[in-house]
Structure formats: C-alpha cells, structure tokens
Amino acid sequence: MxxxxxxxxxxxxxxxxxxxxxxxARTLDLEIFFVLWLIGILIIVxxxxxxxxTPRYLSIxxxxxxxxxxxxxxxxxxxxxxxxxx
Amino acid sequence: xxRLPALLASSALIITCLxxxxxxxxxPLLYSPRSDAFADDHVNTxxxxxxxxxxxxxxLPLIEDLxxxxxxxxLTIKANDYEGVARELEEYRQVSRNLDRLVINLDMTExxxxxxxxxxQENLHILTELSNGTxxxxxxxxxxxxYRESGDSQMLTSITYExxxxxRKIEDLYRDYLDxxxxxxxxxxxxxxxxxxxxxxxxxxxxxxxxxxxxxxxxVSAAGNGTATGGMESRLTIDIIDREVSYSEFVQVQGExxxxxxxxxxxxxxxxxxxxxxxxxxxxxxxLSFKHVVEHERAGTHTVFAVYSGSLFSEIRTFLVxxxxxxxxxxxxxxxxxxxxxxxxxxxxxxxxxxxPVVILSDGxxxxxxxxxxxxxxxxxxxxxxxxxxxxxxxEADSYPLYPSESEEFKIFxxxxxxxxxxxxxxxxxxxxxxxxxxSICVSxxxxxxxxxxRRPGSIPPAPVFHLPEIRPSDEEISEENLPSGSPIEEPDRxxxxxIDPGRIEPxxxxxxxxxxxxxxxxxxxxxxxxxxxxxxxxxxxxxxxxIGNAICRFTRGYEQAVYGGSGVTEENREMLLDSYNxxxxxxxxxxx
Numbered sequence: 001m002x003x004x005x006x007x008x009x010x011x012x013x014x015x016x017x018x019x020x021x022x023x024x025a026r027t028l029d030l031e032i033f034f035v036l037w038l039i040g041i042l043i044i045v046x047x048x049x050x051x052x053x054t055p056r057y058l059s060i061x062x063x064x065x066x067x068x069x070x071x072x073x074x075x076x077x078x079x080x081x082x083x084x085x086x
Numbered sequence: 087x088x089r090l091p092a093l094l095a096s097s098a099l100i101i102t103c104l105x106x107x108x109x110x111x112x113x114p115l116l117y118s119p120r121s122d123a124f125a126d127d128h129v130n131t132x133x134x135x136x137x138x139x140x141x142x143x144x145x146l147p148l149i150e151d152l153x154x155x156x157x158x159x160x161l162t163i164k165a166n167d168y169e170g171v172a173r174e175l176e177e178y179r180q181v182s183r184n185l186d187r188l189v190i191n192l193d194m195t196e197x198x199x200x201x202x203x204x205x206x207q208e209n210l211h212i213l214t215e216l217s218n219g220t221x222x223x224x225x226x227x228x229x230x231x232x233y234r235e236s237g238d239s240q241m242l243t244s245i246t247y248e249x250x251x252x253x254r255k256i257e258d259l260y261r262d263y264l265d266x267x268x269x270x271x272x273x274x275x276x277x278x279x280x281x282x283x284x285x286x287x288x289x290x291x292x293x294x295x296x297x298x299x300x301x302x303x304x305x306v307s308a309a310g311n312g313t314a315t316g317g318m319e320s321r322l323t324i325d326i327i328d329r330e331v332s333y334s335e336f337v338q339v340q341g342e343x344x345x346x347x348x349x350x351x352x353x354x355x356x357x358x359x360x361x362x363x364x365x366x367x368x369x370x371x372x373x374l375s376f377k378h379v380v381e382h383e384r385a386g387t388h389t390v391f392a393v394y395s396g397s398l399f400s401e402i403r404t405f406l407v408x409x410x411x412x413x414x415x416x417x418x419x420x421x422x423x424x425x426x427x428x429x430x431x432x433x434x435x436x437x438x439x440x441x442x443p444v445v446i447l448s449d450g451x452x453x454x455x456x457x458x459x460x461x462x463x464x465x466x467x468x469x470x471x472x473x474x475x476x477x478x479x480x481x482e483a484d485s486y487p488l489y490p491s492e493s494e495e496f497k498i499f500x501x502x503x504x505x506x507x508x509x510x511x512x513x514x515x516x517x518x519x520x521x522x523x524x525x526s527i528c529v530s531x532x533x534x535x536x537x538x539x540x541r542r543p544g545s546i547p548p549a550p551v552f553h554l555p556e557i558r559p560s561d562e563e564i565s566e567e568n569l570p571s572g573s574p575i576e577e578p579d580r581x582x583x584x585x586i587d588p589g590r591i592e593p594x595x596x597x598x599x600x601x602x603x604x605x606x607x608x609x610x611x612x613x614x615x616x617x618x619x620x621x622x623x624x625x626x627x628x629x630x631x632x633x634i635g636n637a638i639c640r641f642t643r644g645y646e647q648a649v650y651g652g653s654g655v656t657e658e659n660r661e662m663l664l665d666s667y668n669x670x671x672x673x674x675x676x677x678x679x
Contacts, residue, residue, distance in 0.1 A: 005096065012099030019106045053621040066534035073530025077523040084519070 004057055007048045014040035031075050038068045150279045151181045152206055153270060157287035159213050163220050164294050171217045175210075182210055205269040212259050212266075216294070219256050223249070223298060230305065243399045246305050248360040250402050251389040253302045255359070258386035260295045264288065320345045322354065322400040324366075324374075324392050331380050332410045333487050334437045341366055341374035341392055341400060354394045358383075366392060381440075385409040385487040407487045410434045414444065416479045416493035422467060426500065429465040430493060431458075432481055438462025439488065445480045453477075472500045597655065600667055601645050608638065611674050622646055637669035 416430035609617030622642035
C-alpha cells in the first residue's frame with residue numbers, strides 16, 4: 001500500500017477511535033475532538049515525511065496543520081477567557 | 087489495482103466520521119429517555135418505568151450487598167480485627183457509591199429513593215464512627231494496664247473519663263443505627279432480599295455496646311469513685327444548668343473548687359467529649375463558670391468534666407443535644423447579568439443557622455454551594471445553561487444537630503444568549519481578554535511558521551540546483567521553478583557533483599546530493615512538476631519508459647539500498663552508483679543535443 005493511503009487510513013482510524021471513545025464516555029466535545037485530530041495528523045505527517053522528498057500531499061497537509069495550530073491557539077485563548085470570566 | 091479499494095475504504099471511514107460528527111451536532115439523536123436514565127445524578131422520572139424491568143436483576147445484588155455489608159462489618163468490629171474493618175469499610179463505601187450511580191434505575195419513588203440513600207449513608211457514617219470508637223476503646227484498655235502498673239492515678243482518671251465519653255458515644259451510635267432499621271428492612275423486603283443479616287448486625291452491635299458498658303463499669307469501680315484528687319482536702323465539682331439544649335443554645339457549666347493551697351486557682355480546663363472546650367474562669371462569687379454554644383455537636387448525649395492543673399478532676403456530667411427541624415426558604419430566582427440569582431434564609435424555629443452550607447440544585451445536579459451569613463441568609467449567582475430547569479436549595483445538616491431541609495422547587499427558563507456562543511458580550515470588551523487572544527494568536531502563528539520551516543536534526547540540506555554546462559537557465563526561470571515549500575534555492579553551480587569525491591561517497595550526505603542533482607536535472611529536462619516531491623521510486627517510475635530509465639532506476643535502487651536499507655556503500659555498489667549516475671547524466675545531456 002502506498003504511503004499516502006497508509007496515512008489516510010491511519011488518520012481515519014484515529015478519528016474513528018477518538019469518536020468511539022468519546023461516545024462511550026458520553027462526552028462528545030468538538031474542541032477536544034479537534035485537538036486530538038490535530039495531534040493525530042501531526043504524528044502521521046511526521047512519520048510519513050521523508051528526508052529527500054516532500055510529496056505534494058504532505059506539503060498540503062503541513063499547511064493544514066499550520067492552520068490547525070493557529071486555530072488551536074484561538075481555542076486556548078477562548079478557554080483562558082472562559083476561566084477568567086467565571 | 088490496490089489503490090481503488092484503499093480509497094473506497096478511506097472514503098467510507100471519513101464519511102462515517104462525518105456522520106458521527108453530524109449526530110453530535112444534532113444532539114437530540116444521542117439523547118433519549120433511556121440514555122438519560124443512565125446519566126450520573128440525572129433524575130428523569132419519565133424514563134424510570136421503561137428501564138425498571140430489565141434493570142432489576144442488576145439492582146437486586148446491590149441491595150443485598152448494602153443489607154449484608156453492615157452485618158459483616160459489625161462482626162469484624164466485634165472481633166477487633168481493625169485491618170479487616172478498614173478493608174470492609176472501603177468495600178462498603180464502594181458499594182454505596184455504586185448505589186448512587188445505579189439507584190436511578192430502581193423501581194422506587196423519589197422520596198423512597200432519598201430515604202434509602204440517606205439511611206445507607208447514615209449507616210456508613212455510624213459504622214465508621216463505631217470503628218474509630220472501638221479502636222480507641224482498645225487503646226484505652228492497653229493504656230489502662232500500663233498506667234495501673236506504673237501507679238499513675240491521674241492518667242487512670244483521665245482514661246476513665248474518656249472511656250465514659252466513648253461509651254456514651256457508642257450508645258448514641260447504636261440508637262442511630264436502630265433508627266435506620268425501618269427504611270433498610272422495608273427496602274430489602276420490597277426487593278425480596280434476605281434481611282436476616284441486617285437484623286443480626288443489630289444484635290452484634292448491641293453486644294459491642296454491652297462489652298463497652300461492662301468494661302467501663304469495671305474501670306470505674308477499679309478507679310474508686312471516679313474522681314481522683316490531688317490531695318485529701320482538694321475537691322472540684324461542676325454542674326450543668328440546662329441539661330437539654332438545642333442548636334445555638336448555651337451549655338452553661340458552673341463549678342466550685344476547694345484546694346488545700348492558699349493560692350486560689352483562676353482557671354480550670356473544661357473538657358467536652360474528652361476534647362478541651364475551653365477554660366472556666368473564677369467569677370466574683372468565687373464560682374467557676376463557662377458557656378459553650380452548641381453549633382457543630384452531634385445530636386445525643388455529651389460528657390463534660392473539668393480538670394485543674396492536670397491532677398484534680400471533677401465528676402463527669404452529661405448534657406443532651408436535641409435535633410431541631412430547619413426551614414429553608416428560597417425566593418423565586420431572578421436573572422441578573424446572564425446569571426440566575428437565588429437568595430433565601432435558613433433558620434430553626436427560634437434562630438437563624440449561621441455559616442451553614444446550602445447546596446443549589448438544578449435538575450438534581452449541584453450547580454453551586456454557598457454559606458449562610460450570620461443572619462442565616464444566603465445569596466448566590468449561578469450560571470445555568472439555557473433551557474427549562476427546576477431549581478431548589480438543600481441543607482444537608484451533616485455536622486449540625488439539625489434535621490436536613492430543602493426549599494420549594496422553582497421552574498425557570500433560561501433564554502438562549504442573544505449573541506452566538508463564544509462571542510458573549512463583555513468578553514472582548516475586556517482589554518485583558520483582547521490581549522490574551524492577540525498573544526495566543528501571535529504565539530500560534532509563530533509556532534505554525536516554525537513548523538513549516540523546521541527541518542529534522544540530521545536532515546539533508548535543501549536540494550541543490552544543478553545545470554548542465556551548456557544550459558544555464560535564466561534567473562526568471564529559476565524563480566518560476568516549482569520547488570516544494572521550505573526548499574530555498576541556493577546559488578546555482580555552487581554545489582555540483584564535482585564537489586563529491588567518487589572514492590568516498592557517504593550514504594547519508596553525498597548520495598542524497600547526487601540523487602537531488604539527478605532528480606532536478608531529470609525534472610528540468612523532462613518537464614516534471616514539483617521535482618522536490620519526487621521520491622526515488624517515483625522518479626524511476628516516471629523515467630522507466632525512456633532511454634534514460636534504465637540508468638536512473640539502477641541508481642535509485644542502489645540509492646534505496648544504501649540509504650533506506652542501511653546496507654552502506656560497498657566498493658561494488660559505489661561503482662554501480664557512479665556508473666549509473668554518470669550514464670543518466672550523459673543521457674540527459676544527450677536529450678538536449
């Protein structure tokens with residue numbers, strides 16, 4: 001199986017696993033889901049990266065991760081503001 | 087051929103994810119009376135009848151455990167096995183916690199449920215206290231032997247008094263334990279559980295009390311009249327003015343002291359339940375007096391005695407603390423600044439209850455806890471989510487000689503906020519919040535930038551640009567080169583294959599450089615897009631049908647073996663790699679001609 005397909009399958013499996021556990025715990029939370037997805041995609045992209053070649057899809061995924069990191073910063077800021085406003 | 091099934095499987099997984107997320111967005115799909123009944127501390131009486139039948143089989147063992155645990159525990163206490171007692175108490179606590187989680191499924195009304203839970207919690211508290219009391223009782227027996235051997239009459243008197251206090255406490259515990267019988271037995275019979283163990287535990291408890299009473303009688307008779315004095319002429323007597331008191335009333339103790347010494351004592355220590363409560367001061371009328379406010383004493387009998395100078399003991403007196411009913415009155419809740427404000431008062435028939443914890447419940451869940459003021463009033467502003475809710479206040483009276491009480495229930499409706507969630511008015515109006523948001527976004531932008539720019543330790547430097555001697559692209563062409571992000575173009579011709587010593591090719595750096603040169607040259611000549619994204623295998627696949635394909639594929643195979651396979655660059659391998667590299671480069675040069 002190509003590395004690209006392995007990466008997609010691993011990410012999908014990770015997401016399914018996260019949602020499954022969230023449903024079992026009855027605590028479905030989009031913010032937590034997003035953070036766990038970000039961690040998953042980060043690890044998968046790092047594992048799939050090569051020294052000499054950066055396939056196009058990995059470059060795009062890295063851009064997606066960079067956007068995710070910025071969104072993560074916004075989530076953290078919101079949480080801090082919620083705690084401060086309590 | 088394998089690509090299509092993999093794509094289909096991945097698509098199916100992603101669609102499943104999206105469906106599950108959509109289910110979360112439409113939360114009513116995951117919310118049903120049945121699932122609601124399993125939620126912790128959530129009371130939905132409408133859901134109860136649906137789950138009663140199939141859950142009773144799981145609930146019955148729990149009820150039996152709760153009825154049997156006290157019996158086994160009392161027996162272990164009676165046997166003075168304190169390690170076993172600690173273990174069984176922990177098990178009992180665990181079973182009680184299970185009750186709190188599963189009790190929602192019982193075929194019981196809400197009041198029966200509350201009664202059973204309360205009785206069980208009371209039993210747990212009583213048996214914990216009994217365990218501590220009997221443990222201390224055994225320690226006193228050991229100390230008594232030691233002091234009797236050493237002839238320390240003062241300490242013997244002290245032990246006798248503490249024993250008296252313990253005896254009364256254990257007798258009170260027994261009475262409280264009997265009070266729970268009605269609820270426990272009724273619940274057991276409702277579920278056809280065996281209640282004989284529970285009834286036996288009451289008899290065992292009675293035996294423990296009898297043992298303590300007998301032991302204390304023996305101790306008192308051995309100590310004489312129970313009052314040791316420092317000298318034949320010295321005497322300390324106390325009396326309690328009102329022997330039955332309620333919450334916030336005074337226990338007034340008066341006493342007299344006669345000593346053989348000329349110095350008149352100014353202070354005498356007073357002990358309530360063997361704990362020092364304060365000092366009695368000598369008044370103008372040559373009597374000692376002390377007032378103690380009843381606030382956190384448990385209901386029941388308490389012992390009092392006085393000690394002067396650690397050697398002169400008074401007789402033991404007792405007083406009874408009665409349990410008073412309480413009234414918890416809450417005013418209708420009001421909305422104020424996005425929160426629900428609840429206020430009210432807690433008082434007995436005669437007086438307000440001060441500094442007492444009042445719990446605010448919304449739909450059976452605790453949303454806030456507040457303490458009453460000196461006037462017994464409380465005020466709390468709680469944040470409650472939008473929707474219909476039922477709120478009430480509750481006073482549990484755990485450490486007070488008071489009965490628990492709860493306020494009237496109020497139905498409230500919390501409207502949805504006018505602005506979307508996360509953009510509450512006021513949050514961004516605060517400069518601190520704006521600062522936090524700006525700082526967080528800046529930090530995350532910097533982190534994202536460094537993530538895109540970072541290179542792994544030990545990774546290969548950016549791919550060099552190699553140009554065949556005759557063809558040198560213009561600067562414009564170089565800038566239009568579609569290189570992958572993060573691969574800055576270095577000075578053309580500065581890095582070339584000439585810099586590599588053919589005799590000392592290292593698999594990490596030199597080989598990769600050769601591959602990069604070859605890949606870039608091939609991409610340029612054959613117009614491949616995104617040359618930096620081509621792996622050795624992809625480069626080979628793209629060139630396979632061309633004349634140069636054989637040389638390139640030979641090179642990439644050797645390259646993969648040396649770099650990825652870890653086989654290193656052998657003598658034979660080096661020759662093959664250089665030959666295939668040179669052949670490929672010559673062929674590429676030939677394409678131009």
